[in-house]
Amino acid sequence: MDDMDLILLLINLKQLINFRQQATLRRQTPERLLRIARRNTEEKYRRLFQTIWQYEAEDASPRRNRMISFRRLRGPTVWAFNRSSHWWDVIVPGFTHSQWLQKFRMSEDTINHLCARLRHVLERTDTNFQKCVPLKKRVAIALWKLATGSEYRSIGHLFGVNLATVCECVQEFCAAIQTVLVPELIKIPSAERFEEIAAYFENRWGLPQCVGAIDGSHIPIIAPTTYHCDFFNRKGWHSLILQGVVDGKGLFWNICVGMPGTLHDARVLRLSSLWELATHGNLFPPHTKEIGTVKVGYYVIGDSAYPLQDWLMKPFPDTVRLTTEQQKFNSKLSRARWGLSMLLVD
Numbered sequence: 001m002d003d004m005d006l007i008l009l010l011i012n013l014k015q016l017i018n019f020r021q022q023a024t025l026r027r028q029t030p031e032r033l034l035r036i037a038r039r040n041t042e043e044k045y046r047r048l049f050q051t052i053w054q055y056e057a058e059d060a061s062p063r064r065n066r067m068i069s070f071r072r073l074r075g076p077t078v079w080a081f082n083r084s085s086h087w088w089d090v091i092v093p094g095f096t097h098s099q100w101l102q103k104f105r106m107s108e109d110t111i112n113h114l115c116a117r118l119r120h121v122l123e124r125t126d127t128n129f130q131k132c133v134p135l136k137k138r139v140a141i142a143l144w145k146l147a148t149g150s151e152y153r154s155i156g157h158l159f160g161v162n163l164a165t166v167c168e169c170v171q172e173f174c175a176a177i178q179t180v181l182v183p184e185l186i187k188i189p190s191a192e193r194f195e196e197i198a199a200y201f202e203n204r205w206g207l208p209q210c211v212g213a214i215d216g217s218h219i220p221i222i223a224p225t226t227y228h229c230d231f232f233n234r235k236g237w238h239s240l241i242l243q244g245v246v247d248g249k250g251l252f253w254n255i256c257v258g259m260p261g262t263l264h265d266a267r268v269l270r271l272s273s274l275w276e277l278a279t280h281g282n283l284f285p286p287h288t289k290e291i292g293t294v295k296v297g298y299y300v301i302g303d304s305a306y307p308l309q310d311w312l313m314k315p316f317p318d319t320v321r322l323t324t325e326q327q328k329f330n331s332k333l334s335r336a337r338w339g340l341s342m343l344l345v346d
Helices: 005-029 030-056 061-074 086-094 097-104 108-122 135-148 152-159 163-183 191-205 265-271 275-278 322-345
Strands: 210-220 239-246 253-262 289-293 292-298 299-301
Touching: 005 152, 086 135, 097 108, 097 135, 108 135, 108 163, 135 152, 135 163, 163 289, 191 210, 191 322, 210 253, 210 265, 210 322, 239 265, 253 265, 253 275, 265 275, 299 322
Parallel strands: 210 299
Antiparallel strands: 210 239, 239 253, 289 292
8 A cells, every 4th residue: 555545545544533523413302412512611610710829829929028028119109190289288387367357267386276176087008009188188178168169170279189079078077067066066955055045135135034046047958859949948048957056155055957048047956956955945944024014925026037936036027107115225235146156257
């Protein structure tokens, strides 16, 4: 047999083998082919998991030591754009007391006190990837936004941080104030505290037994996507209503916030917890004082929009001819409310 015959024999043998394999595959059912494919896949994953388990079973301490050594050699890496904070680092430390009050609406000592009270909530630590914003700077960013109403982008340029950081500082500061300080500072006074407030009101504003002044303020908001007409106030813009009660020094002791801007002040009062407490006799302690021939208990003062109650005094309406005593009462009440409003503005 020569070489040509051997080659022809091998070709015929290969064709015969391929033919028999194809015939075998044609005789196999789709279910059998599916089982074979599934078995092959399971075997592949078994080998993969076995390799992973063997790797994890090895001693990991050399790898850990290599990573620690690499990090020590590399040092912390800052993944942040280099922004200038010259204004905060150089200009602000030279502010006088009046400049702190003008720019931040409070003194530097008060800001330091806030930092001390909120440190456990707001303070952050540096990481290998980014340096944190210092606590005092975070508080100052939030106060600047609340005091000036500037947009986030402008505040970021001023303090040398990005827009997202400004938003985060403002939201976290407000949440911390609401959680930590509001329950402690804004609450119904005790009986002893009511006596102090009444004495100060009488000495400062000439109104005996008065323990507060109530009024509402519209807080501008972006129009919501749903029911936006409910927040469109009479002044021509969208707002939420803040109802507050302050003592003779302008310090809040009760607030109610969140009502839509279309509501009347009297309606906001009736929907607040203050109204519920007062109507059930749970707001003021039983302490009366005889004024003329009338025994008068504690009360708050408001403008003509509020309903007249035994615990809420309002001016006499000027739609009729007022007596001298009524005009004098209106004058004292208006003087006290105006003076308190100036304290809040300052």
